[in-house]
Amino acid sequence: MNRFMEVLENVLMPVADKLNNNRYLTALRNGFMVALPLIIFGSIFVVIANLPFLDRLLGEEGYATYQNALGPASAATLSIMGLFVIIGIGYKMVEQRGGEAIYGGVVAIASFLVLTPQVVEDVSGGIPTSVLGAQGMFLGIFTAFFAAEIYQYFVKRNWTIKMPSGVPSAVSRSFSALIPITMTLTIFLAVRIIFSYTSFETVQNFIYTIIQEPLTVLGSGLPATIIAVLLIQVFWFFGLHGQIIINSVFDPIWYALNDQNLAAFQAGAELPNIVTKQFIDTFIVGIGGSGMTLAVVIGIFVIGKSRQLKELGKLGGPAGIFNVNEPIIFGLPIIMNPLVIIPWLLAPVIVALVTYFSMATGIVPKPAGVIVPWTTPPFLSGILATGNNIMGGVLQLFNMLIVFIIWWPFLKIMDKQYYENENKAA
Known part of the structure; x- marks a missing residue:
């Protein structure tokens, strides 16, 4: 076991370190964090607009009026x-390099x-919202990376307009960004013109066909x-931090x-x-x-005899209800603890399989696309994520039972060890 862990550490640690410190992945992660409050706002109103039984309560016409009134929140x-x-x-990419971050976003x-x-439908002067959402996501990400890098390239080479010292700083910064922005946008305009002469016609079609669609199909699969x-x-x-890296x-x-x-x-x-974000x-x-690990906390309360586990359960329980589990990860501990590696790796995989096949067979509805705040307690979050369907919450409870059963024998072993050590110390 020690040899196996040593090999894993030697292989994974350098890879994880590079991924965690990669400036593009860092900017991508932080870019999503910028958008997250707006995404959650829209998701909340999707839930409110689709509350169960409202169509019966308000009638067909009243329900349509109600949904139309709330529709702009998600749109x-x-x-x-x-x-x-x-x-x-764009903002985070330029900020990392010490530049004027706002111009990176712009x-x-x-x-x-x-x-x-x-x-839009052969009418010029409009942009279809589909390319501003999921369909245009990959192009947007690549564009932001390249635009920020090109902008910084010209800034670092001082292709800027220097204003006299007496000019207000806001005006000076604006003129300093003029040439880099102009050169960057000119390059992207040239790219657009080039693609208009290809079979793809637009860069969106190229990215979606060559990159986004295959990756989406791959990412939506169970393996x-x-x-x-x-x-x-x-x-x-x-x-x-596995979540941040992956x-x-x-x-x-x-x-x-x-x-x-x-959308569906x-x-x-x-x-x-x-398979979706939710x-x-x-x-x-x-x-x-x-x-x-909320199921692990419950297991601690059920079987814990040692003072260490009892105190850990009291500390980790309230946080675990809101999906914060650092007290358990560092206090049990889970990190580098060979006693827990089997349940730690096995339980999420089993739960992922159960969840996937529960939804594939129709026992539980698929995620409705609503972004539920990550601190929402289990059961409630499952209901919201499946479009206000109680089976989503039931599935979460069943998943917790699976984790509880898998962890049970390992918690018993740990509790016994801690209990014996405490008695010896006493």
Whole structure:
């Protein structure tokens, strides 16, 4: 076991360190964090607009009026979430390099709009919201990366207009950004013109066909999901924040799948995807935190005899209800503890399989595309994530039971060891 752990550590630690410190993945992660409050706002109103039994209470016409009144909340946030992510990535990319971060966000979104066709159903002067949401997500991410890098390239070479010292700083900064922004946008305009002469016609079509669609199909499958879940657990075991590392890679895929489900849910159509952002966040990570340790806390209260476990349960219980589990990860401990490596790795994989097949068979509805705040307690979060369906909460409780059963013998062993050590010390 020690040899196996040593090999894992030597292989995974350098990879994880590089991923965690990669400036592009860091900017991508932070870009999504910029957009998150707006995404949650829109999701809350999607839930409110689709409360159960309202159609019977208000009547068909009244219910339609009610939904139309609340519709702009999600249309102005969730439907165009790609825009906020692009701004966030551009901002963070330039901020990392010590530049004027606001111009990083501005040049990123402007570059994306330069590449975006402004035609809706053969009528010019409009932008289809589909390219501002899930469909345009990957292009937006790549555009933000390139735009920020190109902008910084010109800034670092002092291709700027220097204003006299007496000019107000806001005006001076604006003129300093003029040439770098102009050069950056000119390059993206040239790219748009070039693609107009290809069979793809637009950069959006190229990215969606060559990159986004294949990756989305791959990310929506069960094998890739199991690998992602397993890696989250492995990284955490070695003291690295597994969610941050893995989410940096998978979030663009999971959010795109989420957005497809949301559009179908709002249209009353069949939901296309099982694996989405909420599949991971609500039914795996969102049951007490990574490793679903709320069930572990319950196990501690049930079987704990040692003072160490009892005190840990009191400390970790209230936080675990809101999906914060650092007290358990560092206090049990889980990090580098060979006694827990089997349940720590096995339980999330089993739960992911159970959740997937429960939704695939129709026992539990698929995630409706609603972004539920990660601190929402289990059961309630499951109901909200499945479009106000109680079976989502029931599935979370069943998942907790699975984790509880898997952890039971290992907790018994740990508790016995702690209890014996405490008696010897006494």
